[in-house]
Amino acid sequence: MSNEEGSGQELLDLIKGFRRSKVLFTACKLKVFDTLKNGAVLTAEDVAGKINASVCGTEQLLDACAALGLLERTERVGVVGYGNTELASLYLVSEGEHSLHGFVTHYNDHIWDLFTHLESAVQEGTNQFHRVSRRRADDSFKDSFYPSKEAQLQFTRAMHDLTKLGAHAVATAFDLSGFTSACDLGGCTGALAHRLVQEYPHLKVTVFDLPEIIELAPSFQPVGQQAARISFMPAGGIVILESTKRKQHRATYPTGLWPKVLLISAKGRKRAPAEWQHGFQDVRVVHTGGLLDAVLATR
Ligand SMILES: C[S@@+](CC[C@H](N)C(=O)[O-])C[C@H]1O[C@@H](n2cnc3c(N)ncnc32)[C@H](O)[C@@H]1O
Structure with a gap:
């Protein structure tokens, strides 16, 4: 050929x-x-x-x-x-320990429809919820992603599946053994928190999320002694979804596609490490090779 x-x-x-x-x-x-x-x-x-x-x-x-x-x-x-x-x-079996079934369902039922409007997302620079439902581009996270109880459970399952897959890489990107407490803002079902307490025997993790998600979280918890080191708190502030910009000019697959998912579904974007500098002296980034990178900022 x-x-x-x-x-x-x-x-x-x-x-x-x-x-x-x-x-x-x-x-x-x-x-x-x-x-x-x-x-x-x-x-x-x-x-x-x-x-x-x-x-x-x-x-x-x-x-x-x-x-x-x-x-x-x-x-x-x-x-x-x-x-x-x-x-x-x-x-792909729905109840398996490593199942991505919920994530696949979320892509089929929501992201697929949103992606058919990628041209508009690029032209308008905003998410496309208003084209696939009665929701508006500036609706809150809750109104966009959780318009019904069913959608809420489906999104939560999707996040849980995805995070389980990348949690080990994120939790071990840095040596966090010097820390005794951690907080996961927008931590959903606590999938990352579980990985963190497995990796670090002295760490206690508090997961903050919207009250309706915190209510769902117990049904996703593995039992065991480590779970006692995790607590869940309803929150109402802001949430930061992270995927960092790299120095290299050529975007790679699959991380290169992630900004499109952020734009089309959350009007989000990647940030460069320098944008994290505010109030912190040392900002370090580890590219995990998965969808999410790990950023450790210390004072
Ligand atoms: C894209 S998901 C990421 C979930 C989680 N970090 C994970 O990796 O599985 C964003 C999370 O932020 C939560 N969230 C949105 N707005 C929030 C707010 N104002 N306060 C706390 N959490 C919020 C959502 O409910 C959702 O669980």
Whole structure:
């Protein structure tokens, strides 16, 4: 393949890339991976019956998932069966410890719609809630993200899933063993707090969030002695979502896409470390390689 053909193919891949996300979102939404949990291997007909969908549509969805490495397709004596791959068992079954199911659902139900208005977000420089619902661009965080109890629970699940995935990298980005207390403002379900108390046996963490989120938090808590070192407090001030600007000029994937998610859903942006300087003498940033970076500012 010539270089030209190679980069043409790469571009085609990019053009059609949204189809891969939507296959994953649809399979999660229809609970395909739940149907195949615990090592079950089922035919397309069986799966269609369990998820209440057409056999021909289900077969195509299952094949697409197999092509993406999410399902294993096996054929024995002329019968085709589908089972979860390790990746799907770990992350896509809804109740699993490492499940990203809530996060995928949030992307399917909300972020997908918002992203269809990316042109407008760029032109207007603001979030696009007003195009996908009756909400306004300047509505509060609560009114934008939690218009109903159901949306509140879904967003909370999404944040919990995402934070679990990156919490270890953030908690260990710096040696925090010299600290005895920490506070997580906008700490949601306490997923980061849990990782922090696991890493630092002498640390106590207070999680602040909106009262309605604090109410939901107990249902996300793992039990155990470490949990006793975490307390939850309702808050009402401001919250800072962080993802830092880098010196390098070339944005990389996936962090390069994060500002778009911030713009389109929260009218947010990245900040450079210098913008954190106010009142602190030493500001250090560690790029974790995940979506969020860690900033440690000391006086
Ligand atoms: C993008 S989420 C991040 C959640 C959490 N830091 C995590 O990583 O899982 C932002 C969080 O800030 C909370 N929040 C929004 N406005 C707030 C306020 N005024 N005071 C405290 N928390 C707030 C939201 O309820 C939500 O849990």
